[in-house]
Amino acid sequence: xxxxxxxxxxxxxxxxxxxxxxxxxxxxxxxxxxxxxxxxxxxxxxxxxxxxxxxxxxxxxxxxxxxxxxxxxxxxxxxxxxxxxxxxxxxxxxxxxxxxxxxxxxxxxxxxxxxxxxxxxxxxxxxxxxxxxxxxxxxxxxxxxxxxxxxxxxxxxxxxxxxxxxxxxxxxxxxxxxxxxxxxxxxxxxxxxxxxxxxxxxxxxxxxxxxxxxxxxxxxxxxxxxxxxxxxxxxxxxxxxxxx
Amino acid sequence: xxxxxxxxxxxxxxxxxxxxxxxxxxxxxxxxxxxxxxxxxxxxxxxxxxxxxxxxxxxxxxxxxxxxxxxxxxxxxxxxxxxxxxxxxxxxxxxxxxxxxxxxxxxxxxxxxxxxxxxxxxxxxxxxxxxxxxxxxxxxxxxxxxxxxxxxxxxxxxxxxxxxxxxxxxxxxxxxxxxxxxxxxxxxxxxxxxxxxxxxxxxxxxxxxxxxxxxxxxxxxxxxxxxxxxxxxxxxxxxxxxxx
Numbered sequence: 001x002x003x004x005x006x007x008x009x010x011x012x013x014x015x016x017x018x019x020x021x022x023x024x025x026x027x028x029x030x031x032x033x034x035x036x037x038x039x040x041x042x043x044x045x046x047x048x049x050x051x052x053x054x055x056x057x058x059x060x061x062x063x064x065x066x067x068x069x070x071x072x073x074x075x076x077x078x079x080x081x082x083x084x085x086x087x088x089x090x091x092x093x094x095x096x097x098x099x100x101x102x103x104x105x106x107x108x109x110x111x112x113x114x115x116x117x118x119x120x121x122x123x124x125x126x127x128x129x130x131x132x133x134x135x136x137x138x139x140x141x142x143x144x145x146x147x148x149x150x151x152x153x154x155x156x157x158x159x160x161x162x163x164x165x166x167x168x169x170x171x172x173x174x175x176x177x178x179x180x181x182x183x184x185x186x187x188x189x190x191x192x193x194x195x196x197x198x199x200x201x202x203x204x205x206x207x208x209x210x211x212x213x214x215x216x217x218x219x220x221x222x223x224x225x226x227x228x229x230x231x232x233x234x235x236x237x238x239x240x241x242x243x244x
Numbered sequence: 245x246x247x248x249x250x251x252x253x254x255x256x257x258x259x260x261x262x263x264x265x266x267x268x269x270x271x272x273x274x275x276x277x278x279x280x281x282x283x284x285x286x287x288x289x290x291x292x293x294x295x296x297x298x299x300x301x302x303x304x305x306x307x308x309x310x311x312x313x314x315x316x317x318x319x320x321x322x323x324x325x326x327x328x329x330x331x332x333x334x335x336x337x338x339x340x341x342x343x344x345x346x347x348x349x350x351x352x353x354x355x356x357x358x359x360x361x362x363x364x365x366x367x368x369x370x371x372x373x374x375x376x377x378x379x380x381x382x383x384x385x386x387x388x389x390x391x392x393x394x395x396x397x398x399x400x401x402x403x404x405x406x407x408x409x410x411x412x413x414x415x416x417x418x419x420x421x422x423x424x425x426x427x428x429x430x431x432x433x434x435x436x437x438x439x440x441x442x443x444x445x446x447x448x449x450x451x452x453x454x455x456x457x458x459x460x461x462x463x464x465x466x467x468x469x470x471x472x473x474x475x476x477x478x479x480x481x482x483x484x485x486x487x488x
Contacts, residue, residue, distance in 0.1 A: 007461055058342055062376030064308040071315065079330025084319050091316055098302055099460070130304030130396040131375045154373040165391070165409075216365060 005235060006119060006193070008134050008168045011145075012177030013125040014134065015199040016224075017112070018139060024066065030093050032069050034086055048060045048073045060152055062128025067094035097130060102139045107225040109141065114228065116144035123148045124162065124175065126182065154182035156189045165192070167198055167218075176227070181208040184218070193217040193234075249479060250363060250437070252412045254360075255389075256421030257369040257376065260428040261356070262383060263347045268310065274337050275314050278330055282322050292317045304396055306372025309482070342375060346383045351469040353385065358472065360388035362368040367392045367421065368406065372424065399424035400433045415461075420471070425452040428462070437478075441468055443478035 014020035030047060032041035033167055037244045038192045039047075046148065051069040059065035070090045091190055123145050125132050132150045136142050170192040177183025178199040185208060187194040194217060196210070211218045214223060258264035275292060283291075295313040299327055303309035314334045316467060318326045351441035367374050367389050376394045380386050390408065394404045407417055413438040421427025422443040429452060431438040438461060440454070455462045 020356070058339060060461055064303055064312060068308060068335065068338070075328050075332050075335075078328065080332065082328055084322065084324025084326055084332075088319050088324065089316065089321075091312065095302060128304070129394060132394050142266055150373060152377050190479065205330070 005172065005190065006174050007172040008122055008166060009115065009174045009176065010110075010122040010124045010149075010165075012175070012179065012183045013123050013139075014127065015178045016176060016183070016197060017104060017108050018135070019105070021199065027066060027070075027093050028096055031074075031090070032234065034089055035074060035077055038211055044073075044077060046096065047077055048062050051076070054160050058127070061126055063094050063097045063132050064128060064131075066097070067091065070094070098134075102111070102135055103142075105224060106140075107223065111224050111227055112141055113142045115231075120147075121145045122166075124151065124159075125149075126151050126154050154186055155178075156186045158193070159186050159190055163192075166177065176224075188215060188217055191217070193219070195219045195221055195227065195230065197221045209212075226233045247377075249416065250418050250475075251416040252364050252366055252407075252410060253359065253420065254366040254368045254393075255356075255424065256419070256427045257367050257380065258371065258425070259422045260441060261348060261352050261384040261385065261419060262351070262379070267341050267344045271314070271337050271341055275334070275411065278333055279318060279321055288317075288321060289330075290427065291321055296318070304372070305337075305370055306375050307338050307341045308372060308375075310341070311335065314338070327413045342478075344381055346386075348383065349465065349468060355468050355471055356385055356388045359475075366387045366389075366410075368395065368398070368403075369393075370395050370398050396462075398430055400430040402404060403430050403434055403436070407436075421466075424454055428452075428455065432459060432461055435461070437463070439465055439474065441465045 011017055027062075028045055028048065033045040035044045038044075048069065049216040052066065055069050055072070057067060059068060067090065070093070070207075071087060074086065074090060112121065121144060125134060125136075127150065131149050133148075136145075136148060142148075149162050151162075157177070163170060170190040173187070173195040175183055175187040175189075175193060175196060176195040178197055180196060184194040184196050190213060196219065210220075213220060219234075221227065221230060255261055266359075272289055272292060276288040280289045282288075287353055295317040296310065299313050299316070301307060301484065303312060311334065316333060318330065319336060355384075356365065368378060369380075369392075371394065373394050374412070377392075380389075380392060393406050397405055401421070407414060414431075414434040417431070418437040418439060419427055419431040420439040420441065424440060428438040428440050432455060440463065454464075457464060462480075465471065465474060
């Protein structure tokens with residue numbers, strides 16, 4: 001298959017470039033532990049997930065939303081009997097999550113550095129504005145990305161706006177990420193290219209049916225380390241604006 | 245004074261286009277009332293402001309941050325004795341703030357509509373991503389703005405990035421807002437034009453010394469209704485890309 005050259009390669013951040021979901025998993029675990037003398041951990045987890053889903057439209061994504069959902073769930077599950085000390089512990093869980101070390105996935109630093117010399121790179125991530133900016137800054141990767149877009153939703157519309165803003169045609173755009181629903185399907189719907197790199201831990205809310213491998217523009221890799229070969233393979237035989 | 249034509253006019257949103265600070269003032273009032281049997285309202289207010297300022301670097305701006313700061317302050321001021329029902333009431337205050345009606349300032353709708361026919365308009369606002377997007381959408385003004393940028397800080401650097409992204413020279417850029425520290429000073433520092441329209445209620449954190457009226461590019465209006473005349477005056481006698 002031959003593809004036109006790429007003008008812009010965009011990466012999702014959380015669980016594509018660095019670990020993130022495991023921080024939420026740990027937050028969930030600590031929450032369940034705190035409420036262990038009221039309810040079984042599975043029940044606590046299920047109720048917290050319900051609250052998170054219900055609050056998503058009001059609060060959006062991110063750790064502050066998670067903190068508010070933990071507090072709300074704790075009040076519900078204890079019928080308001082939760083102690084001040086326990087509420088304070090929930091705030092501490094959230095603050096620790098905000099300060100959690102950014103651990104890049106293997107090969108990320110090297111691959112991003114290499115690619116940035118050959119192509120315009122961008123981060124497109126959703127979540128809390130300040131938290132995402134802080135993580136990008138702390139990741140040590142900020143200098144390799146020419147643009148950063150933090151969005152509240154990843155839909156064909158939100159990708160379309162970004163491509164328009166940067167004057168990039170969908171077929172010359174590639175998105176790389178771990179979430180089918182957010183990183184892959186909306187980009188394919190626009191006629192762009194999307195590389196799915198699953199992460200061991202992925203957020204339940206982000207699951208969706210995987211496109212067939214035969215779908216134009218869809219690629220599936222095991223690791224970001226395989227990305228340079230894929231790009232070479234895609235661009236082989238075409239005029240490569242990205243690799244020259 | 246003659247100025248080059250303007251390529252881009254950007255507006256701050258909260259307390260420039262619509263009421264916002266009064267919602268926080270009301271949140272503060274309700275918070276003080278809730279804790280009235282522990283402490284005097286002035287003391288409660290001062291402690292909440294301290295917590296907000298301390299948390300700004302972790303949580304950033306917005307109602308979710310305000311909610312977490314209210315809960316933290318309530319725990320401190322009651323030495324953890326606050327009841328579950330009261331914590332729930334704090335969550336309700338925050339949810340009501342998120343759902344508060346958007347009330348535009350007088351003349352805003354008409355002025356923005358008129359200007360949008362003559363010039364490229366943008367919103368540059370800081371705060372919580374989802375909350376700001378939702379407010380812009382609910383304001384009824386979204387269609388008049390070609391671009392929206394939601395940032396975590398308004399500094400010469402963040403304005404500089406935006407101008408670069410949209411290929412606009414600072415001297416052909418005008419920012420309009422109610423906050424000297426966020427809307428006016430950083431834009432003047434870049435060599436841009438800034439129109440200060442003070443709002444009756446402005447957030448303490450945003451106060452700064454007002455530039456002298458003789459400073460190039462600085463304008464001071466009482467109301468957005470005066471903006472068209474100012475633009476006409478500024479552009480009188482120059483080649484106006486914005487007004488043709």
